[in-house]
Amino acid sequence: MSLNVDALRSAYAIRGHPHASRAEIVRFRDQQIRKLVQHAYRNVPYYRALWDEQGVHPDCIRGAGDMSLLPTVTKTHFRATPEIERVASGIDPEMLIPAASSGASGRPFMIRRSWMEHNILYLPRIRALRSYGIKRSDRALNILNPKHVHARDNKIIGRTLVALKLLPRQKRVSIHLDPEAIAAEVRAFRPAMLSGYPNMLARASEVLKRDPISPPSIRVALVGAEALTPDLRRRIESRLGVPVRDQYGSNECNLMAWECAHGGPLHTCDDTVLVEVVGPDGASVAPGETGEVVVTALHSFTMPLIRFRIGDVAVQGSAQCECGAPFATIQSVQGRMLDMFPLPSGRVIHPYYLSETLIMDDSDWIESFQLTQERIDSVTMRVVSRAEPTEARLARLRAHGAELLGRDVHFELLVVSSIPSELSGKFRPARSHVTSSYDEVTVPALPAPVASS
Ligand SMILES: [Zn+2]
Structure with missing residues (x-):
């Protein structure tokens, strides 16, 4: 008590x-x-x-x-x-x-x-929304992985505050819908704030760019759960024409x-x-x-x-x-x-660094990508392309990947039509299948992330 x-x-x-x-x-x-x-x-x-x-x-x-x-x-x-x-x-x-x-x-x-x-x-969540200028009279649309709500988690405070118009009206849309269906929900609801995983927001915002909300309603896009790479941020911001703001949260x-x-x-x-x-x-x-x-x-x-x-x-x-x-x-x-890539040389590479370096100068044709380390000496990059890539571009990316990973690692580049998400709906830009318990991994000296221009 x-x-x-x-x-x-x-x-x-x-x-x-x-x-x-x-x-x-x-x-x-x-x-x-x-x-x-x-x-x-x-x-x-x-x-x-x-x-x-x-x-x-x-x-x-x-x-x-x-x-x-x-x-x-x-x-x-x-x-x-x-x-x-x-x-x-x-x-x-x-x-x-x-x-x-x-x-x-x-x-x-x-x-x-x-x-x-x-x-x-939930108080810090409300505080964050306020700091972005989202008022209680606004609407918020969250694209998320629908979770089973526990019987003791009755959400009574949240529902009361929304009913009293003390919180923005919320709508939840499942991340498991396709981008067209999500964009249709967004158009119908006309939210001031749109939140979701960066990869899904990038895909939904592409649809919204083709057929925009008129007059525009979205003022800010909130992302979380996956790494927000500078490239993803640029894409969402340019397609929606609003700032993207990152949130760092956890179940714990x-x-x-x-x-x-x-x-x-x-x-x-x-x-x-x-x-x-x-x-x-x-x-x-x-x-x-x-x-x-x-x-x-x-x-x-x-x-x-x-x-x-x-x-x-x-x-x-x-x-x-x-x-x-x-x-x-x-x-x-x-x-x-957990997703770090241990290499045969003893180096441990963070795939975020790897992917940013790989696509930094040559990303306009890449819609999405995923890096998978199948074995300690083998890394595959799957790319969904926006336009047919030229042989020269593919060769450049292949050479760059091989150079970053070193001579003792095989680097494979595959152009694919789609990359499936995890069961949770989370898109993992990088996956290592090499057994490595992070408890045993010490923090390596990582280079600072590449600044977005
Ligand atoms: Zn500040």
């Missing part, structure tokens, strides 16, 4: 945070960290045992700056621990709302939250960061989740440096998630955004570590 009262107080504070000072946000965040760490040590057997083993006491943790004293945890650790040891004593896991981990590795584990904890996490924490309304860095949701970008030593890396993302859910007390290695690589941003918003930043998210 007292957890619910605390959560209500937090929700009230979060509502006011867009107008808070940086010092106020930091104070709130650090206070929440202290509360959470003390609570987890006292009430959650998993964390108590882990921290005792490491010889670190929660009294040492005064805020975000001390978090590197605590060990990071991974999916592998969670899978090896009975669920009951990860929830606070006295809590029945079955009474909580499951937010299943994506299980990209094929072995999912469960993250659970109380109803209140679950609903608090809901929204973690949202792109600055002026474009560029992503503001981290400092009052709901601590997003650390760390090096191999577990400490935060400097702005501009690449590291692994480690998250702490600041309002999850029933099943705490503290210093969880979420499996993404990001570029650290500045401690506060230049736009004056009181939030810290990350410069970009480079995607799932």
